[in-house]
Amino acid sequence: MDSSKNVKAFVSWSGGKDSCLALYHADKDVKPVCLLNMIAKDAKRSMTHGLPSEMLQLQAECLGLPLIQQSTTWNTYAFNFKLAVSKLKEQGVEIGIFGDIDLEEHRIWIEKVCSDIGVIPKFPLWKRDRKGLLEELISCGFEAMIVSLDIRLLEKDYLGLVLDHSFIEYVSRLAIDINGENGEYHTFILDGPIFNKKIRVLDGRIVTENNRGLYKIMKFTVEEKS
Structure with a gap:
């Protein structure tokens, strides 16, 4: 691969902290051209974080990148992910950027799928210190709102x-993954150094679905950055 050119890449996008940090740490010779998000078949919420489609679209607008949303079910996830990546490959995309930290089984799955299509996967956060990633998120100026958590493990007050x-100190004391890699909690990025505009949440409400507490954003505004 010619490293002197800006190689087109997609970012596997959840709307949360890890995919955002992965985009932030993309190699300098890589040009992210879009965000790829897998969405439930009803097109209302994302598959992994359960975030509303319109909020992910808003994020993409603030980042200045188009959002590609591929509808799927869990049973057809692999097929539809391959379908979406294949279309991007046809448009000249050569690299996929992923926010995985150390789940080996998932990395192997990603590498297999990308290999089948002819796309190179990159993992900018791989094997990075978990607590260090959270501290970097804050020090770099990212605002990550906690929008979902397992109420059996975490207090709803953090929503x-x-x-x-x-x-960080709170989750460090618990017997859970500090980064929420097992779904303990999910975040939604409102602002950061790679955002052209920022999202300000004006109102929301906490609801409970099964064992999860969710923060539903009811009112927000988008602000220009100076």
Whole structure:
């Protein structure tokens, strides 16, 4: 591969902290051209984080990147992911950027899928220190709102709050993955150094579905950045 050119890449996008940090750490010779998000068949919520489609579209607008949303079910996830990546490959995309940290089984799956299509996967966060990633998120100026959590493991009071050092200290004391890699909690990025505009949440409400607490954003505004 000619490293002197800007190689087109897609970013596997959840709307949360890890995919955003992966985009932030993309190689300098890589040109992210779109965000790829897998969405439930009803096209209302993302598959992994359960985020509303319109909020992910808003994020993409603030980042200045188009959002590609591929509808799927869990049973057809692999087929539809391959379908979406194949279309991007036809458009000249050669690299996929992923926010995985150390789940070996998932990395192997990604590498197999990308190999079948002829796309090279990149993992900018791979084997990085978990606590260090959270601290970097804050120090770099990213605002990650906690929008979903397992109420059997975490207190609902954290829903709707921006991830900060007190939250890091809190989860560090618990017998869970500090980064929420097993679904303990999910975040939604409102702002950061790679955002052209920022999202300001004005109102929301906490609801409970099964064992999950969710923060539903009811009112927001998009602000220009100076």
